Amino acid sequence: MHYLTTLKELFQQSVEKYPQATFLEIWDGEKYLSFTYQEIFVLIKKLVAGLANQGLKSGEKIALLGENSPGWVVCYLAIVCGGWIVVPLDKELKPKEIAKLIKFSDVKIIFVSQALYLKLERIKRNNYQIYIFNPFLKGDDDLSQLMVEEPPNLYIERVVKKDDLASIVFTSGTTGAAKGVMLTHYNFVSDILASMERIRLLHKDRLLLILPLHHTFSLTAGLFCPMCKGASIVIENNKNRVLKVFQEKHPSIFIAVPRVFELLYNRIEAEVKKQGNWEQWTKGISLVRKIKKYTGINIGKLVFSKLHKQLGGRIRLFVSGGAALPPAIAYKYFNLGLPLLQGWGMTELSPVGTILSYHKLRFYFTHYYEKRVASIGPPLDGLTIELIDVPERGLYANLGEKEGELVVTGPMLTPGYYKDEDANKTVFFSLNGQRWFKTGDVGKKDSEGNFYITGRSKYVIVTSEGKNVHPEEVEEALEQSPFIQESLVLGHKEHKKELVVALIVPHAQYLKQYLEQKNLSFTWENIYEIIYKEIKQNVQQIASYKWPCDFAITEYDENTGEFKAFEKTTTLKIKRDLYKFSSFYSYRSLKKGGWRKIFFKKL
Structure with missing residues (x-):
């Protein structure tokens, strides 16, 4: 698998191995729609042909604005597989903010979902075309009209190289303070493959996706990683339906930001109180804690077997990212027999940088994860992290102190910020022939090589929802x-x-x-x-x-x-x-x- 260097190769490999496997599922308000890898591949080939017929040159930018959906995924994959560059936009941005990003990133085409088209109606058009897509791929949109039965080998002839840009991801809403992070195909692929080695996602896994795909954590961990294994993805945009989706679709992997895990736990507790089982619940928590403390054995899955069944009965792993996970939340899930690990990263790293390896026996029969609950884990394979001095905060890592600013280098590291040389000069530096990046995060490392984030030296504010402000x-x-x-x-x-x-x-x-x-x-x-x-x-x-x-x-x-x-x-x-x-x-x-x-x- 390590010969893969582009997103196009990664996707094609899954299509060849698992053509009839379910790729995407989504509730359309009445029923679940399901799409196989082969079905999505056919649509992508047609869209690539349609875009090529528009005279778009390789490397042109195409913006993508919409809620999570099969339509969004088809647009994204068609753009990158055709050798163009995706500019994913946050659907919460105001029209003025969207207009600035479109102009700054030199967009030629905008794909927008039917529900969000009104935002673009208020923007003065300037040298770009707008195509509306149906999120459920029901064929009543501009997207279906743009698709054409491709000439022989047109999709294959669209050459994509490892160092070609795949995406420009804006870390915030305007070009003044925000930065457009350029990510190549190999940035993504190296991060995907290294992440897969760490969390051991399987073909039989089903991942529940609720985080917006314009966010790189959701894109890599929630779409590309399961896609790499031919696993299935259940898309849900309504957070009030999350428990229902657990019950109906039986996911085995769930990724989210800390705030979502906090809300989910509160919802579970509220349901317990509503059913009049609060005393039994608290006694169960107390019993699990005591046995875990004295024996290292986690009996949460046994004590709360009814809850596990209500969550679909297949939960294997919860992963938190996008913001720091409070240890108290992790402990709550541990007590229920549900492993919840946190990773660390940033858009500039495509974005996953670290995460603890998950081992089932370690979780259920040792104190391993409890002792490392605040850790973000060791770097992914290929990524190197070092600590440097932060004089303005009185931290001198090179003088033997425990803390310093994290600097990183590796194949998943961005080539830089789009049209922002001043920012590039500020955060990138060369050392021993390698290109390093100053993350702005302050942290420390334990004797095992696990890292802990202790603060931020940059002034970006990360909300509990994982939003960068x-x-x-x-x-x-x-x-x-x-x-x-x-x-x-x-x-x-x-x-x-x-x-x-x-x-x-x-x-x-x-x-x-x-x-x-x-x-x-x-x-x-x-x-x-x-x-x-x-x-x-x-x-x-x-x-x-x-x-x-x-x-x-x-x-x-x-x-x-x-x-x-x-x-x-x-x-x-x-x-x-x-x-x-x-x-x-x-x-x-x-x-x-x-x-x-x-x-x-x-x-």
Whole structure:
């Protein structure tokens, strides 16, 4: 298998080995639709021929906007198998954000699902074509009209090489703060093959996919890895149906972000209480813990056999990624006899970088995973991770300290950011003839070679849903208000969740003028009222997961008549490390309405 170098080769191998095996399944609102590898392959060949007839040259970019579906998968695979480049877009982005990405990435064609076409209707068209696709491949769309019965060997003649770009993945919503991560065919394939060695996914496995495929973790772990083994994938976009899908389709593998696992567990507990079995449930948990503690044997599967049956009876492994998994959540699943492992990675690594190997006997008969519950595991085969000094945080790995910034090199590492040489110069460096990447994550390594993430040196905020939020982008939106002179967007931990919050320096002069015109006094209540409304208005232009949940205003200096500005470096950059957001019991969400009169605290 290791001779594979492109996604086209990887897909074709599965089609040749398992032509009649079920590849994709999805609920269409009335029944489950099922597609074999051969059926999807036939559609892909027709679409490749149709795109080739449009005169598209190899290496042209094609955007893909839609919910998870067989239609999305066919579009993606046709693009990469035809030698073009996919630009997958987040369906939660606003039209303005989508327009920026389309323009920046030089897109020639956009595939959009029927449900999301309205977002593109509001965008002024500029040198690109739009094709609407039916997510269920029912043949009543532009996609089916574009497909043609290919001339002999046209699909085969579309040459794809290992170092050709397969995709440009944007890590956030705009080109200002966001970066377009370029990923080659071999970046993906090397990561897929190494991941398969680690988690041992099998042809007989059935994976439940709920994470959006524009997210590289979902794309690689949720689509490409099972595809590599000819396994089947059940697609479900409605999170309220997850338990029902477990019962109906009996998946053996489930990947998700920590927040999904938290919600799933809460849903299970709520169902237990509803059925009046809470006392029996807590006694079962206590029994499993005691036996595990003293013997190393996990009897969770036996004690909670009814739950396992309700989850389909075939669960083999849960995998968490996209954000740090709180150990408390992992322990909860361990107690139920359900192995939940976390991996680590980033888009720049295609994206999986590390994960512990899963061994059934280790999980059920030893303390192995409990002792390593906070670990992200060792690097995948082919990936090298080292720790370097982080002077600004007082970490000196080369002087014998335990922590440092993770730097990586390997075949899954991106060739760089699209049209962003400044960013490339900042994060890539050469050492001993190898090209290394600074991850921005701070961590440590144990004697076995397992890594642990202890913090972030970059300022990207990773929410509990695994969404990356770039502070600069949110700040840009906030500072469009004449009443906001400066803003600082931070990640803030509240109840074990990473929240987006903002510190605001109001523009005193404009505020005073406005309040005077309205015959209102210069009071904190009026100031917060205005800033609140301005924030609420200006964040409408960005996706809702980027909105600050709360905000605070800096101190007002009576002597100068100004609000205190943030301290800056000689190059006028805010010294972000000096600031944090205060925690109060009176916390109220901006999304729900309301504000609170607090000030920021300096570390």
